[in-house]
Amino acid sequence: MTEVTADSTRADELRGRLADELVAEGLIVSKQIEAAFRTVPRHLFAPEAALEEAYAQDIVVTKRDEPGITISSVSAPQIQAMMLEQAALHPGMRCLEIGSGGYNAALMAELVGEDGEVTTVDIDLDVIDRARLCLTEAGYTRVNVVLADGEDGCAEHAPYDRLIVTAGSWDIPPAWVHQLADGGTITVPLRMRGLTRSITFVRAGDHLVSRSAKICGFVKMQGAGAHAERLLLLRGKEIGLRFDDAWPVDADLLKGALDTTRVEAWSGVTVGRMEPFDTLQLWLATALEGFCLITVDGTLDTGLVAPVNRIASPAVVDAGSFAYLALRPVDEATVEFGAHAFGPDAAALAEALAQQIRVWDHDHRGGPGPRIAAYPADTPDEQLPDGFVITKRHVRVIISWPAAGQGVPHNPTEKE
Incomplete structure (x- = not known):
């Protein structure tokens, strides 16, 4: 057995083990996402990492800024699985990924199939060049790889059935909403008062309403959408x-x-x-x-x-x-x-x-959590639903909790 063959065999084993772990932990539910994780060679998108590191449930840092802060990475697989489950991609869909790295775009390409289309954009030329190279090596040449500020989306390949943001965002710019197809969704790690939640939004008239929200953490957005604490x-x-x-x-x-x-x-x-x-x-x-x-x-x-x-x-x-x-x-x-x-x-x-x-x-303990909505920033107070309002540059985020007693009562005698 050659060294290349041995590495390939080991990569297959590690990829299978990672998928098994994600399924066992309930992070992967759908058979389609499980198949994608078993298919896409994650190590080809993290060539600087050892095989075991590439398939670990952790990020692989691919770029740091001068002070040493991570500005680009291959996201942790458990977060990618979670967001793909939230987004619910199907064959034939047109999808946009904001914040590139290559691996997640490859997973998306597997999910939408030959009849679908995936576009991935990033503001950093180094990241784009790396993503294009890795995608080509892994055989995903049909993915559109575009150098652009994610704040503007990518009008060239719009409209999109699914828009997935893989960078921590403080806001929801209008381009993301305008480039959605009818019935399309946005899945975004949105920062609210310093706390980040991966939220899948559906359009409801002139505003967005959350369909799911999961705790997560991401490298912060760069470019026009950057917002420093x-x-x-x-x-x-x-x-x-x-x-x-x-x-x-x-x-x-x-x-x-x-x-x-x-x-x-x-x-x-x-x-x-x-x-x-x-x-x-x-x-x-x-x-x-x-x-x-x-x-x-x-x-x-x-x-x-x-x-x-x-x-x-x-x-x-x-x-x-x-x-x-x-x-x-x-x-x-x-x-x-x-x-x-x-x-x-x-x-x-x-x-x-x-x-x-x-x-x-x-x-609220054990309950469904809050409903999160995003209205245009110029929406007057009297047109907003009840809830806590966070006014950002492009949107006003409203976090509304269910009425008291609608959560699941906590029994302190139950085993935690």
Whole structure:
């Protein structure tokens, strides 16, 4: 057996194992998507990675900027499977991918077949050249590979039955909507108050309505659609508060907050250590004014703060005080949600956060999650449905939660 043959055999084994894992974990449901994952040679789109790395459930970084931040990657297969399940591609469809890499476009090409058409665009010439080369080597020459700013879509090959965005987007530009065919959908990792959800939108008259929403993370959009968070640093560079939209009226008031004693408030709401709680994060983002995310530099961490995770945990700022979501162990399998707070009004702010955890537990835990809609940015308030409104450059996003009691009641005696 030659080295090339051995590598090919090993790649086939790893590709099959990856598909098996994604099916077992419920991330792949449809037979068509399973077949695509078993067919497309992922390693050919990640030549810089070892075979085992190419087929691992992780991203493969393909480009970094000067400071070392990832600006392009082959996305994690579990995220790609999830979004393809959301988008529901069928044979004969015309599809647009915004944010290229090659592998996902190849999966899409398998799903739409010879009678369909896939166009993939990216703003970065290096990424486009690499995607075109990889697609050609893997045999997917029928994919249209276009250098363009994704903000503008790609009118040349429109209209599209499915538009899939594979870069973290803060907004939904008009071109995406205008280039949809009748009955078409947009699946986009949309950032709302710093939290990203992969949302499949369907058109409903002059606006978009969510059909599904899943937690995810993506490399941020570049070009005209780029939107930078603002970072408020505390205690040197150890602790930061990340604001996606609203900025504190007087950020200087927080400078002395960490010199006060930490206050804790516990909600009585427990969760299994492996139980997802992404609807809690989104609930807090819509229920608390001054919402932001707290991040801790792991290399500088002194233990002064202890959020749920150091990369990004829900937090809230009110004047000179701030609080964040925290956990404490109950037993080996269970933890309790609560809040830590600093500043002159720490006790009240911590209790306010803890109370919203209780509201989520009572009204929304286990429920369907919110309905998310996107209206044109010039839509007046009186024409918007009830809900929390986030005004962006192109759209106004409305996050509407079901009425209290429509969620699935949580039974704390059940096994988490």
